[in-house]
Amino acid sequence: KRQGFPEVIFGEGKTPSQILDISRAILAKNENILVTRVDKEKAEIIKKELPFFTYHEIAQLLFYKTIEETVPMKGYIAIVCAGTSDMRVAEEAALTAEAFGVEVRRFYDVGVAGIHRLLANIEEIQKATVSVVIAGMEGALPSVVGGLVSHPIIAVPTSIGYGANFQGLSALLTMLNSCASGISVVNIDNGFGGAYNAVTIHRIANQQI
Amino acid sequence: KRQGFPEVIFGEGKTPSQILDISRAILAKNENILVTRVDKEKAEIIKKELPFFTYHEIAQLLFYKTIEETVPMKGYIAIVCAGTSDMRVAEEAALTAEAFGVEVRRFYDVGVAGIHRLLANIEEIQKATVSVVIAGMEGALPSVVGGLVSHPIIAVPTSIGYGANFQGLSALLTMLNSCASGISVVNIDNGFGGAYNAVTIHRIANQQI
Amino acid sequence: KRQGFPEVIFGEGKTPSQILDISRAILAKNENILVTRVDKEKAEIIKKELPFFTYHEIAQLLFYKTIEETVPMKGYIAIVCAGTSDMRVAEEAALTAEAFGVEVRRFYDVGVAGIHRLLANIEEIQKATVSVVIAGMEGALPSVVGGLVSHPIIAVPTSIGYGANFQGLSALLTMLNSCASGISVVNIDNGFGGAYNAVTIHRIANQQI
Amino acid sequence: KRQGFPEVIFGEGKTPSQILDISRAILAKNENILVTRVDKEKAEIIKKELPFFTYHEIAQLLFYKTIEETVPMKGYIAIVCAGTSDMRVAEEAALTAEAFGVEVRRFYDVGVAGIHRLLANIEEIQKATVSVVIAGMEGALPSVVGGLVSHPIIAVPTSIGYGANFQGLSALLTMLNSCASGISVVNIDNGFGGAYNAVTIHRIANQQI
Amino acid sequence: KRQGFPEVIFGEGKTPSQILDISRAILAKNENILVTRVDKEKAEIIKKELPFFTYHEIAQLLFYKTIEETVPMKGYIAIVCAGTSDMRVAEEAALTAEAFGVEVRRFYDVGVAGIHRLLANIEEIQKATVSVVIAGMEGALPSVVGGLVSHPIIAVPTSIGYGANFQGLSALLTMLNSCASGISVVNIDNGFGGAYNAVTIHRIANQQI
Amino acid sequence: KRQGFPEVIFGEGKTPSQILDISRAILAKNENILVTRVDKEKAEIIKKELPFFTYHEIAQLLFYKTIEETVPMKGYIAIVCAGTSDMRVAEEAALTAEAFGVEVRRFYDVGVAGIHRLLANIEEIQKATVSVVIAGMEGALPSVVGGLVSHPIIAVPTSIGYGANFQGLSALLTMLNSCASGISVVNIDNGFGGAYNAVTIHRIANQQI
Amino acid sequence: KRQGFPEVIFGEGKTPSQILDISRAILAKNENILVTRVDKEKAEIIKKELPFFTYHEIAQLLFYKTIEETVPMKGYIAIVCAGTSDMRVAEEAALTAEAFGVEVRRFYDVGVAGIHRLLANIEEIQKATVSVVIAGMEGALPSVVGGLVSHPIIAVPTSIGYGANFQGLSALLTMLNSCASGISVVNIDNGFGGAYNAVTIHRIANQQI
Amino acid sequence: KRQGFPEVIFGEGKTPSQILDISRAILAKNENILVTRVDKEKAEIIKKELPFFTYHEIAQLLFYKTIEETVPMKGYIAIVCAGTSDMRVAEEAALTAEAFGVEVRRFYDVGVAGIHRLLANIEEIQKATVSVVIAGMEGALPSVVGGLVSHPIIAVPTSIGYGANFQGLSALLTMLNSCASGISVVNIDNGFGGAYNAVTIHRIANQQI
């Protein structure tokens, strides 16, 4: 019933052979496969056995698309983040959404310390169905975006930073306490989860109830 | 453009006269008004001046509806919680959603320690556009609901509990770490925010993009 | 040598009679007196004995100016905060700076969830020698102001908020992790300290080295 | 008096030669030996000297059974966990219980996000004397199992997860705050302790008082 | 099937009229009733309506026994604690166990700072089926008892203490890290839970499997 | 307008080729370049391509000065720290300030456990426009310096220490709670930020308003 | 054997009648009695029954001396603290030591933000056998005193402060991380414990081994 | 004046050449030298240059004794710990005390989970001037020893343990909250500090005041 959505394997803490076993079971059901959190070394072992997988190193994802979605979706999701350091998480989100057949627009250089770059892009962001807003360090970006757009925002804190950042705790608390409405939060570095929530909402936007 | 949505005042930490001033400014714009986190004493002072407000004591909300939504929305939001102790937050969520013109269905006796009551209601929950799932203590309910339904879930941790609950921290962490997909989280006790996010999604479900 | 700066008494945890004793000792030296963190009840007891004190209830300050600064300072300090809830801290800062003979400009309705109000005021903020930027909840305001102005910013987190705010911890961490440069931070709710640092800097700006 | 129970050595932080010394002292008393938390490298060094040890790599245990329990026990302990990532801890528990001469039944694919797999096994779980329920991430499994069975549950949080999981803190707090009765908790990743408690209870069930 | 066990109501956060409603529903089923965490004021209101309840002020419990257990159990549970300050929790545990029809022996003056009093009682403690060991401050008592007896120990940390005790966190961590085996832990101040677990084990000891 | 100030690149988490790209873009604008947090290995790769960079290993900085400041500034900044262990952070601060064209005086052996060394230097410290005071372990140095000088102090906690130091948390809290006035704080190990704030203040001292 | 040392009762959390019972039991053994942490109201109830007690309101102590120490001790203990806010704890320490028959010298206005007052007193402090150094807020005083004297220092953190002080955690961590040697630490606000440790050391200094 | 006490170098975070420089400076003053926290590799480099150093690998100490103490001290210090895992810290303490010319007696197998081994040694422990009691995991040993002996106890928490031990936090809190009197605490793993405090006290015991 999930119309061509991939089966997802959480790769962290799994051995290549465990990932291969699960992948083959999914293949047998003729489903697309997305494997998250796979480092390069693991990916290479897996690709030796199942070479049709595409590996995205920066996002640490393996993907294999065997069937197309039945009905293409309209509209797009905005993936918004501040700079180069959050890109691993941002790309995990962006490629996840694309693996689920959703169009994505990336806004990757729009941190709050240079608010004008964000303002220059805000109209295109606003036209998205939903935004995934990713930020490390102080994690203030979702609050600012949330004040400027009216669609739902999935905020993803990252562990980027040091010292009193406490591995992403700072960004996490910032997002949970946002004074802008319409923001909900997923786990630190959970780009996949941010995208998955956005896809779920985007699908609703494509299905008149 | 928000088609009859109320203006919202966060009542906590505001004096009755501050709330009255802001309310009158909103009235002048002919908008509906929702005031959250107003205790009984404050509510009575405010109602003496602006008696058309309805006060919901359990949810600590004041509401005044002066205009109707232009287009009624279809479908409903599920408000799901475990027992009597989380009701303050659950009703803050339910009445907020209703104030925004959205139909709500309440599922209030479905905690994970008695999973069969949840299973008995799961079909009606699944038919909602989105669920707001509220839980204190260990906060496990969103994970279980998330595994049973496919629509987006906004998880609201509550501060109900004692000891190693640390005023809701336990439930908050549980929800952020959920192994079910499609769950995003708002601040502890933020019933308003849970509902606001759900309304934002529900509105999309009513607007083909 | 401090050219008319008041002596400051930290009123919290002191009895009225302790405050009276210290005040009289300062009076004997013919100095201005600033007492911080004095609640109304205490203030009234003290004013019965020393009626020349002015009490600022919202800021919880007592002030008595007996001598003028020798050389008036040029320029002003900007006190920037988001809304009504942070006003206790903002006024503690503003009145402290004024007690030290420094001109203050207040920008009190400029939170990040409504960035345009901030942008509308940014030129006047930028012309200040230094800004004291006060924020509770997610505490993102200093980052945004810091990206827009080039003078030093003293960031003051407040304990306003609830749940995962943890009595101001969230705002504190946000400010310490700011990705904008030129921001330094004082203790939660320390409006006095924020202003004192700003005054120290402002004085330098008035004294060519 | 402990009727054939092994002596247990906590291998973490001990050198192979320390473990060998202690093992030889136990052998001299003609007791079974269980060594926990031994990595592969250490195990190999030890096995060169004492080759009768069996090494269980996934559980990181060395075991040597030289004498049989005097009276075999009836009934079994259920070891319940969610998925593949918690298996190191689950196997530490299962093999510990077996080393103590207790029959174990494993239920390893029954996480709360797929509640039906748990329900499909619940009758066999319920027939156990006691369950050891192991979970990482949000740690909700013991609450759900606790609501379905009436025997004692020893809950073992694991450090599996990332971000706001804080190395198992999330699962630990969840379990301590469970709203199901009959659940007590041991340290994060303490599969041994979970099993030891269960064995102690199981032994009582085999000894009419 | 629970052979005369009471239904339990968690009284904290419930109004007297909510407790009365639930109590009447239980009465209709002809069950014993235990209400925990009821302060004196609430208890008096409830007793005006349902005067057959017995109120235990120190333990904050209401109890009504309408039917006897079908089969009386043999043996006893030891309730062990250090001094007078933990008595609220110790009595919650002791009276809960008694409400479930289990004999209890109290050992209330046996803290680790005076180890000889504990040693003087250890034989009688050892003869219990299971011990509930309650301690605040540093919470070391379960470790010492655990090293001296071979039956299962349910450790209950209390919030008694100040400063670096952090409302019971210190005792909780101590118990989770105990180097004695056979100890499992419940939430801070959860005397009810400690006893409930012990009763569950005690029942097994009375039912040959 | 920043009169010869360098552009700053935060090197941590950036690849050499990312740093090279950004550096070349800055070169094209004819600006000085400061790269912070570059380890030796990265620095060598970068220097192979852009050999005019000077690398400061202890401070982990790369610097290239292509243009001089238009107007040299008068006065100096004091960089104060306790001993050899905090030198990485102290040198990050000192070299940053120098890269911004500001004279620096170093006071590196003046910890609070040997107060007389500090007192021996205090006059020269006092003559600075502003001090950057760096301390790990208990972080008490800024409080003592703050009580002895009247200019602004930027306090930089470091992560030096072990155990209850919690990676710099101890020093951070100490500085935020300082009972001396005129102290504001930046993130743990943020020598760059400490210096940047000081430079911003120093520039004001050189520009009569 | 403790030559006239009082029996000590920890008054916090005990009822007046419990304190009276324990006091009478001690009287029967003809021992001096010290009761700590008794508020005024409780003290008055107790004094009605046992009027020979002396009550020290600021230190919250009751004391009754019925027998003299057999051998008076030589030398004194220094009680060192910063200001008026820590006086409750300082007096608890000072009066405890005196109750144990030890001479005390008080140094109460010597905080690190005004180091010269400390230096002015340091010779007299150094001549003590041992110092109890009490500090709230940043808690830096023991480090500075520890660097100046060579005898043992018992450091007592207090909960005085606000915000990032976290009820004394800041001062506690500071003291545990002191870079001066010869400092050991007791619980937050534990003036009694600080003095008790000092007395134990002082007694050794009076007993040639 | 310190009568033959060694100069101490804290080796952690210092390079071999820094340690060599400081050592040579101390040699020039003809003092004994103790270097703490030196790993084997560093020690070997240093010993190549200064071969008279003795290296204690388990304690990670380098020591060189060039002059004898003027007056040998009487009595001994007890170093008490639970088992093999805390030995690194215990030996750091024991060898430090010996380097300061104090006799040490080691009691290394006396954990609280086997209280009888402690009781078997308690008389010899009691005869010490002062005990250094070292414990990881739950850290309960100082409380039990403190209840059995009347001399001062310096408690040293270690980071030994896992999970809810939080790198020694559990043992630290236990010791700070001890209900036995006469216990003061140093930083986690600070064997040196524990011994240094004990030596300071022991010296007093040898010097009639």
Ligand SMILES: Nc1ncnc2c1ncn2[C@@H]1O[C@H](COP(=O)(O)O)[C@@H](O)[C@H]1O
């Ligand atoms: N209970 C609540 N919790 C969190 N945010 C709220 C709550 N109620 C209202 N708000 C938000 O607070 C905003 C109004 O804040 P204020 O301007 O301070 O009244 C609303 O637009 C909402 O976004």
Ligand SMILES: Nc1ncnc2c1ncn2[C@@H]1O[C@H](COP(=O)(O)O)[C@@H](O)[C@H]1O
């Ligand atoms: N003091 C207590 N602490 C923790 N849980 C309790 C306590 N008292 C009762 N309970 C649990 O709460 C359940 C009843 O909760 P409720 O339905 O909210 O009254 C009981 O079945 C017990 O499992």
Ligand SMILES: Nc1ncnc2c1ncn2[C@@H]1O[C@H](COP(=O)(O)O)[C@@H](O)[C@H]1O
């Ligand atoms: N060591 C540092 N710590 C914190 N912030 C830094 C550091 N070095 C540079 N920055 C800031 O990072 C900015 C550049 O970030 P980026 O664009 O990611 O290279 C600079 O303008 C500085 O504000």
Ligand SMILES: Nc1ncnc2c1ncn2[C@@H]1O[C@H](COP(=O)(O)O)[C@@H](O)[C@H]1O
């Ligand atoms: N293992 C240790 N832990 C804590 N402090 C130590 C340790 N070893 C030495 N010290 C202290 O560090 C001081 C020397 O520090 P430093 O000048 O950095 O070598 C000594 O005088 C001791 O007070």
Ligand SMILES: [Mg+2]
């Ligand atoms: Mg919005």
Ligand SMILES: [Mg+2]
């Ligand atoms: Mg789902």
Ligand SMILES: [Mg+2]
């Ligand atoms: Mg700026």
Ligand SMILES: [Mg+2]
């Ligand atoms: Mg159950």
Ligand SMILES: [Mg+2]
């Ligand atoms: Mg045992």
Ligand SMILES: [Mg+2]
């Ligand atoms: Mg100063």
Ligand SMILES: [Mg+2]
């Ligand atoms: Mg000293």
Ligand SMILES: [Mg+2]
């Ligand atoms: Mg003792």
